[in-house]
Amino acid sequence: MKKLFFTMLALVALTGQAQPIPQDWFQTDTITIKGRIENFDAEKFGFTTMTCYDMDVLEHEEEVIILNIAADGTFETKLQANYPVFNEFFNSDSKVGFRDMYFYARPGETIDITVKTNADGQYECFYNSGSSKDLERWLKSGLTVENLSRSRTLAHFEGKFSEVGKEAERTWQDMQSHLQEKGSQLHFTPLEMQMALADLQVIFAYAMIDYSWNHWQKVTNIEERDGVWHQEVTNSAELKEFDKPENYKPLRHVDFNNPQLIATALFPVTLNRLQFFLPSKAAKCEILGTDNDNLMVQLHNYRNMISEFKEWRAHEEDIPQKMQEYLSTVTHPVIRQKAEAFYALQMAQTETSSPLPVNNTSADLIRSLCAKYPGRYLMIDFWAMWCGSCRSAIQKSKELRAKVGKRDDIKLIFIAGERTAEGSEAYHNYVKEWLGDETTICLTNEGFSRLQELFKFNALPHYETITPDCQRVSDFYQIHGYDNLETELELLKEKLK
Incomplete structure (x- = not known):
C-alpha cells in the first residue's frame, strides 16, 4: 500500500496532470514526533523548547505546538493531522546554530529524529523512521528556504x-x-x-x-x-x-x-x-x-464557509439555509464531512465564554491581569515589532484608544514577544511613542509561543477578549480589533446579561 501511495504521488508531479486522489491520502490520525538531541545542555544550547505552527486547512483553528526538551535532550509530542504534513519545529534563541527541525509525516506515523553533530561539527537531523526517512535528503537540502x-x-x-x-x-x-x-x-x-x-x-x-x-x-x-x-x-x-x-x-x-x-x-x-x-x-x-469538483475550489470554498460563519451567527435563523446552499456544492466526501462536523460543533456551542485551564502558567498570567483590573473586560492585543499590520492598527487607533482609556468597564492590554523579556531598543522606542499610555507586556519568544498555544493562533495581530470573571469569550463574540470596539463591547455585555 505504501509503495502504491508514493507511486501515485510521483505520477502527479511527473505528468503535471490531475490524478485521482490516493484513497488513503485523507486520514485523521495522530502524528508522533520523538527523538533526542545528543549532548544537550540547556545553557549551552540557549533553549529548552521548540515551536511548530500547525495550520491544517481542514480545521477551523490553528495550533501552536510547543516541543519541550528534557534535560537529557529527549523530546516527544503529538499532533493531529488530516493528511500528510511537511512542517518544522523551530527556535529563535539557539546559541549553537541549530534552529530548524523539519519533518514529513503521514497521519498515524511516528517520526524518530536524532539531532547530532555531523562531520563538519554542525548540528544536523538524522531520521530513523517514517516518511521523513524516505525524504531525508530533501528535508535536509534547504531547498524550501x-x-x-x-x-x-x-x-x-x-x-x-x-x-x-x-x-x-x-x-x-x-x-x-x-x-x-x-x-x-x-x-x-x-x-x-x-x-x-x-x-x-x-x-x-x-x-x-x-x-x-x-x-x-x-x-x-x-x-x-x-x-x-x-x-x-x-x-x-x-x-x-x-x-x-x-x-x-x-x-x-x-x-x-x-x-x-x-x-x-x-x-x-x-x-x-x-x-x-x-x-x-x-x-x-x-x-x-470553475469546476466544483476541483479539489482546490472546494478547499477554497470550505475556508470561505468557516470565515463567513461568524457573520451568519448575526442572523442565526438563516444559518440552516445558508449551510444547505453551501453543502449543495460540495462533492468531496472528506471536505463535506468536515463541513458538517464544523456546523454541528458551532451550533452546539451556546456558551458565550469558557473558563481558562488550570495548572497552566499562561492562563495564570491572564488571571493575574484580571486581578489587577477587577470588574473590567480585557481586550488583549497580541502584536510584534516585525508585524506591519500590527503597528498600523496601533497607530491608526490612537485617538480611539484615548477615548477607551477613560472607560471603567474595559482595559486594553498589549502583549508582544521579543528575544528577551526586557525587549529590544526598537521595541522600547516604539512603545514610548505609540503605547506610552497603555499597559504593555513584553515576553520572551517562548512565553509568547505558550500564549499562542493557549489561545490557538499564529497570525498577528490577534485579539482576545476576557470577561470580568476571567473567562475567555468565545470566537463569535470576541472584540475583533478597534474598528467597532465600542459597538462590539456593548453587544457582548448584552449577550452576557
Whole structure:
C-alpha cells in the first residue's frame, strides 16, 4: 500500500496532470514526533523548547505546538493531522546554530529524529523512521528556504501587471533549474524530487499572488474617514489589468488540483492568500477553474464557509439555509464531512465564554491581569515589532484608544514577544511613542509561543477578549480589533446579561 501511495504521488508531479486522489491520502490520525538531541545542555544550547505552527486547512483553528526538551535532550509530542504534513519545529534563541527541525509525516506515523553533530561539527537531523526517512535528503537540502529567497524578486517586482509575466517565467525557470541541479547533486530519489517540485510550485504560486496583492495596493488607496473605509483608484488603467486572465498565465505551471500541494509547508498561507488577498474574480477563475469538483475550489470554498460563519451567527435563523446552499456544492466526501462536523460543533456551542485551564502558567498570567483590573473586560492585543499590520492598527487607533482609556468597564492590554523579556531598543522606542499610555507586556519568544498555544493562533495581530470573571469569550463574540470596539463591547455585555 505504501509503495502504491508514493507511486501515485510521483505520477502527479511527473505528468503535471490531475490524478485521482490516493484513497488513503485523507486520514485523521495522530502524528508522533520523538527523538533526542545528543549532548544537550540547556545553557549551552540557549533553549529548552521548540515551536511548530500547525495550520491544517481542514480545521477551523490553528495550533501552536510547543516541543519541550528534557534535560537529557529527549523530546516527544503529538499532533493531529488530516493528511500528510511537511512542517518544522523551530527556535529563535539557539546559541549553537541549530534552529530548524523539519519533518514529513503521514497521519498515524511516528517520526524518530536524532539531532547530532555531523562531520563538519554542525548540528544536523538524522531520521530513523517514517516518511521523513524516505525524504531525508530533501528535508535536509534547504531547498524550501532557497526557493523562498529566489521567489522574493517576483513577489516584490516593481513593473506593471502586463510585464510581470516575463519576470514570473524567469523565476520559474530559475527555480526549476536550481531544483534539478540540487536534486542531482544530492541524489534525490524520484519521491524526493516529486515532493520538492510540489513545494516549489506552491512557493511560486505564493510569490505570484503576493505580487498581485502588493501591486493592487499601489493602484488603490484605502483610508478611513469618519469611521467609514473608502477606496480610491489611483490608476484605473492598471487596475483593469487585474481582470485579464492572460496576466495570470504563469500560474498554469502549478497544478492546483494536485493533492500533493496540500502537504507543503506554505500551502495553508497560499490558500489564505487566494481566499482574502486576490482582488480579481478573473484571477481566481484562472487559477482555480470553475469546476466544483476541483479539489482546490472546494478547499477554497470550505475556508470561505468557516470565515463567513461568524457573520451568519448575526442572523442565526438563516444559518440552516445558508449551510444547505453551501453543502449543495460540495462533492468531496472528506471536505463535506468536515463541513458538517464544523456546523454541528458551532451550533452546539451556546456558551458565550469558557473558563481558562488550570495548572497552566499562561492562563495564570491572564488571571493575574484580571486581578489587577477587577470588574473590567480585557481586550488583549497580541502584536510584534516585525508585524506591519500590527503597528498600523496601533497607530491608526490612537485617538480611539484615548477615548477607551477613560472607560471603567474595559482595559486594553498589549502583549508582544521579543528575544528577551526586557525587549529590544526598537521595541522600547516604539512603545514610548505609540503605547506610552497603555499597559504593555513584553515576553520572551517562548512565553509568547505558550500564549499562542493557549489561545490557538499564529497570525498577528490577534485579539482576545476576557470577561470580568476571567473567562475567555468565545470566537463569535470576541472584540475583533478597534474598528467597532465600542459597538462590539456593548453587544457582548448584552449577550452576557
